[in-house]
Structures are given as structure tokens and as C-alpha cells.
Amino acid sequence: MLRILLVTDTAKPIGELREILLQQGYDVLTDVASSTALLGSVERQRPDVVIIDTESPSRDTLEQLSVMNALAPRPVVMFTHDSDQQLIRAAVGAGVTTYVVDGLDADKLSPIIEVAMVRFAEDDKLRQRLAKVEQQLADRKLIDRAKGLLMDKRGMTEAAAFEMLRTQAMKQGVTLAEMARQIIAMADLLG
Amino acid sequence: MSSLFSNAPAFAAPEKPRLRVGFVPLTDCAPLVVAHTRQLGQRYGLELELVRQSSWAAVRDKLISGELDAAHTLYGLVYGVELGIGGPQADMAVLMTLNQNGQAITVSNPLASLLKSGRSLRQIVDTASKPLMFAQTFPTGTHAMWLYSWLAREGIDPMREIRSVVIAPPEMTDAMASGLLDGFCAGEPWNAKAEAEGVGRTLLATSEIWPDHPEKVLACRRDFAALYPNTAKALIATMLDACQWLDNPDHRRDCAQTLAQPEYVGCPVSLITPRFLGDYGALAQPPGIRFFGDGTVNYPKVADGAWFVQQYQRWGLLNRSEVDPETVALQVNQTALYAEVATCKGISAPL
Numbered sequence: 001m002l003r004i005l006l007v008t009d010t011a012k013p014i015g016e017l018r019e020i021l022l023q024q025g026y027d028v029l030t031d032v033a034s035s036t037a038l039l040g041s042v043e044r045q046r047p048d049v050v051i052i053d054t055e056s057p058s059r060d061t062l063e064q065l066s067v068m069n070a071l072a073p074r075p076v077v078m079f080t081h082d083s084d085q086q087l088i089r090a091a092v093g094a095g096v097t098t099y100v101v102d103g104l105d106a107d108k109l110s111p112i113i114e115v116a117m118v119r120f121a122e123d124d125k126l127r128q129r130l131a132k133v134e135q136q137l138a139d140r141k142l143i144d145r146a147k148g149l150l151m152d153k154r155g156m157t158e159a160a161a162f163e164m165l166r167t168q169a170m171k172q173g174v175t176l177a178e179m180a181r182q183i184i185a186m187a188d189l190l191g
Numbered sequence: 192m193s194s195l196f197s198n199a200p201a202f203a204a205p206e207k208p209r210l211r212v213g214f215v216p217l218t219d220c221a222p223l224v225v226a227h228t229r230q231l232g233q234r235y236g237l238e239l240e241l242v243r244q245s246s247w248a249a250v251r252d253k254l255i256s257g258e259l260d261a262a263h264t265l266y267g268l269v270y271g272v273e274l275g276i277g278g279p280q281a282d283m284a285v286l287m288t289l290n291q292n293g294q295a296i297t298v299s300n301p302l303a304s305l306l307k308s309g310r311s312l313r314q315i316v317d318t319a320s321k322p323l324m325f326a327q328t329f330p331t332g333t334h335a336m337w338l339y340s341w342l343a344r345e346g347i348d349p350m351r352e353i354r355s356v357v358i359a360p361p362e363m364t365d366a367m368a369s370g371l372l373d374g375f376c377a378g379e380p381w382n383a384k385a386e387a388e389g390v391g392r393t394l395l396a397t398s399e400i401w402p403d404h405p406e407k408v409l410a411c412r413r414d415f416a417a418l419y420p421n422t423a424k425a426l427i428a429t430m431l432d433a434c435q436w437l438d439n440p441d442h443r444r445d446c447a448q449t450l451a452q453p454e455y456v457g458c459p460v461s462l463i464t465p466r467f468l469g470d471y472g473a474l475a476q477p478p479g480i481r482f483f484g485d486g487t488v489n490y491p492k493v494a495d496g497a498w499f500v501q502q503y504q505r506w507g508l509l510n511r512s513e514v515d516p517e518t519v520a521l522q523v524n525q526t527a528l529y530a531e532v533a534t535c536k537g538i539s540a541p542l
Contacts, residue, residue, distance in 0.1 A: 010245075034359075034362055035357070035362055036358055036365070036366045039356055055245050057362075060246045060248055060328060060329050061356065063247075063277060063329065064327075064356060065356075066278075066330075067330035067331075067508065068355065
């Protein structure tokens with residue numbers, strides 16, 4: 001489970017992200033409100049992701065950890081070639097910077113950034129996307145569970161399980177999530 | 192009023208007359224504050240909006256994204272971004288040096304007593320139960336480099352024998368009081384504050400490590416300087432006027448009052464004024480902060496820029512051996528732009 005640390009040392013209510021991240025199954029560590037506390041938390045608790053206001057005075061503490069220690073959270077590269085560049089730009093625009101442990105899957109990161117971004121965006125359109133993001137997260141969980149079932153019961157590799165999900169969904173003309181839901185229901189039925 | 196402007200040299204109108212300029216709350220942001228409060232940009236057709244920044248990371252990001260046109264920046268930050276060390280890469284420009292000196296290394300009371308008892312830092316490090324912890328302000332910044340240079344001079348490998356962390360400068364005093372820090376290197380007034388609150392002693396001014404070292408620069412993106420050369424020149428001219436104004440001690444006293452305000456540094460004027468005027472109390476008076484000195488402070492020397500690249504190579508922050516420090520500095524430091532302005536203003540620029 002991803003461990004997330006929220007830095008709450010500015011007027012921006014980053015701490016309010018806690019509930020929504022918890023609901024989505026993330027492990028949210030105790031908030032910190034100073035660069036000194038941030039340093040201690042990163043060293044003792046090793047969060048995978050740190051979410052911090054772009055205006056936080058504690059940001060430079062994270063920069064130093066990133067340069068000196070490969071295991072420390074690294075800044076998301078905001079201005080280079082990155083598939084999520086638009087997303088990250090928007091997140092920065094909304095006042096949120098995300099620092100992640102090096103090598104963390106971009107897939108796993110984008111929903112977290114998106115949640116943070118939507119929470120703080122002034123833009124109403126972005127707010128409306130929150131529901132969609134939550135849906136996508138729920139879908140992802142369903143798909144992961146269905147894949148797990150296929151791997152378990154049919155002895156498939158992860159890639160093969162995903163391929164089967166995809167082919168079946170296409171055949172029946174339903175979404176991946178819907179297909180996953182059917183497989184889970186079936187498995188529940190058959191025990 | 193016209194007589195006041197009669198000696199204004201002919202500068203082409205800036206392409207971009209309104210600029211957003213970032214600064215970090217430190218005594219050495221004085222030239223920007225002076226330029227803003229005294230509207231020194233007016234005679235060059237510039238209007239400056241000063242935007243206070245709470246971290247160097249934010250200064251970097253906003254320069255790159257264009258949210259800031261220019262900023263009061265750690266010399267080393269510009270080179271860290273140019274080389275993409277620990278963060279995004281962007282082609283950067285140093286328009287001029289804004290000040291020399293004016294930073295210090297503070298040690299905790301326990302470390303100060305050990306040093307006073309005659310033990311060397313090397314001996315203290317050897318017998319410490321855990322690595323000493325020193326704070327500075329940004330991984331590729333000037334304070335990190337002054338700290339590492341000083342430690343190396345004391346025979347200590349800053350990469351292996353101590354721990355180097357970054358703490359937000361206004362928190363340094365509390366972090367030291369809590370016992371977390373054995374020392375820190377930062378700008379003023381934060382060293383003066385630690386001493387005034389009795390949690391640490393200023394061990395040395397950074398000008399004792401490198402007399403008249405370059406410190407903060409006026410930085411922007413390289414494409415900004417290329418796209419808006421007249422704007423860049425007008426900004427350099429404005430800052431030169433501000434720096435020159437600050438060479439008068441009475442002006443500095445006056446400026447300290449402004450700096451103390453919450454929208455600038457937000458620190459009691461009693462902590463700002465003495466060191467701003469070069470008074471280091473118990474320390475044998477080290478070279479104090481300089482802003483102009485007939486322009487000797489401000490020329491963006493290629494050798495200064497190259498020095499930072501060499502330091503990154505020295506400390507393993509930059510492992511690409513093909514990088515030639517001088518080549519990098521020739522691209523970053525806008526010596527030609529600066530020289531044009533200096534010549535126009537009758538300031539000697541070492542060419």
C-alpha cells in the first residue's frame with residue numbers, strides 16, 4: 001500500500017486530502033507542519049509520496065533529500081518529457097507539488113496527483129472530474145481483483161490474465177471494469 | 192524633475208515593461224526591495240512587481256514556467272538548473288551578481304564550547320557518537336558550497352563524515368535549539384537571530400572562506416534574455432542603480448527598516464541592521480556584505496559560474512566528466528549584455 005505524507009505548513013488545506021485518500025485505501029501518515037518535522041518523518045517513516053503546497057517553505061528540504069539519498073522522495077519532473085506532463089502542469093497550477101520515491105509507477109501516481117489537484121483547483125471543471133477520478137480508481141481496483149482471480153484459478157501470468165479480460169470485454173462490448181465485475185461475481189458464485 | 196533624469200543613458204524601450212520578479216526573505220534581497228520601493232525602474236521604462244517566494248524550489252519552478260520573469264537567486268541554484276542536478280533542466284541566464292559576502296556559519300552552543308576548548312572540528316567529528324548534522328538551504332546552492340568548502344578545509348569529507356540537510360532558514364534557530372543541528376550555513380538575518388536568541392554562535396562569516404565571494408544573482412531563463420534583450424538590459428540598469436544606492440551606510444540603515452516589514456523579510460530591524468552594516472560583534476570584522484563597489488561586485492564573471500560547476504564535480508553531484516565548467520559558464524553568464532549596460536552607465540566592467 002502506498003504511504004502518503006501530507007505537509008500542512010501553509011494556508012492551503014492539504015490536510016483535507018487525508019479523508020479522501022484514506023477512503024481510497026492509501027496509507028496516510030501523520031501530517032507534518034515544518035521542514036524539521038518533514039525531515040524526521042521522511043527518515044523514520046519513508047513515505048512513497050509526499051504532497052506539499054507549491055508555496056510551502058519546506059520544499060527545499062525534500063530537494064536536498066532527493067539529491068543526497070536515492071531512497072528519498074524525488075520531485076516529480078515537471079517540465080521534461082513526461083506522459084503526464086499536462087496533468088502535472090495542471091497540478092502545479094492548482095498549487096500542489098508531489099514528490100515521489102524514485103521509480104514509482106506513473107500509473108499509481110497520477111490518481112493521487114489528480115485527487116490533490118481537483119481538491120485545490122479553482123476551476124469548476126476540474127472539480128467535476130473528481131467523481132470521474134474516483135470511478136477510475138474503483139475500476140482499477142476491480143480490474144486488479146479480477147486479474148488476481150484469473151491468475152489464481154487459471155494459473156495465468158498477469159499479462160495473460162489482462163489479455164483475457166480485454167478480449168472478453170471486447171467480445172461482449174462492455175468496459176474492462178464491467179467485465180471484471182462479471183468475473184468477480186462469477187467467482188463468488190462458483191466459490 | 193527633468194534634471195534628475197538628464198543623465199539617464201539612452202536605453203531602448205523594454206519589450207516587456209511590466210516584470211514579475213521573485214525574491215526570498217533574506218537581508219540580501221535588499222537591491223530588489225530598493226528598486227521596487229524607490230521605483231528605480233521608471234527611468235528605464237520598467238515597472239517591477241515583487242513576489243515573495245517561500246522556497247528556492249518555488250523560485251526555480253516559477254522561473255522555468257514563466258510565472259516569474261526574473262529572480263533574486265542563489266548563484267548555485269542557477270547552475271544546478273542549467274545542469275539538471277536533482278530536478279528539471281532548463282537553460283538559464285545570470286544577468287548580474289547582486290551581492291558578495293553576507294552569509295555565515297552558525298554552530299550550536301555545545302559545538303561552540305567544544306571548539307573553544309581547543310579541540311579541532313576534525314577531533315570532534317572523530318569522537319562524536321553519531322555524525323554531526325549540518326543544515327544549509329538548497330542542494331546546489333551557495334550555502335551548501337560554503338559549508339562543504341569550510342568542512343573540507345577542516346579536513347572533513349562533507350559527503351561521508353557529516354549529515355547535510357536542508358531546513359527552512361526561519362526554522363534554523365528552533366531546529367538548533369531542539370538539538371537536531373550542530374551547525375548551519377545560511378544568509379542573514381538567520382545567523383544573527385540564532386545568536387540573539389542564545390541557541391548558537393556565529394563561528395565565521397562566509398567571507399572568511401572566500402573573501403568577496405559571489406552570492407546572489409539576478410537570474411532569468413536564457414530564452415527570456417534572448418527574446419527580450421532590452422528588458423534584460425533595463426532590469427540590469429535598474430538593479431545597478433539599486434546596488435549603488437545601497438553603498439551608502441545611511442541608505443542601508445533606511446533600507447533595513449523596510450526589510451524588517453512582514454512583506455519583505457519580516458524580522459526585527461535590530462537583527463538586520465548590524466550585519467547589514469558589516470558589524471559582526473565578537474567576530475574579528477570579516478569582509479561585510481557588498482552590493483556595488485563601483486561595479487566590482489556586479490560583473491557576472493565566467494570564473495565565478497565555472498567555480499560552481501567545479502564544486503558539483505568535486506562533491507559528486509555532477510558525474511558527467513565531459514562537462515567543461517567554463518563552457519557552461521560562458522553560456523549562462525550574460526557578460527555581453529551586462530557590459531553593454533555597464534558601459535552605458537560609465538561603470539567599469541572587467542572585460
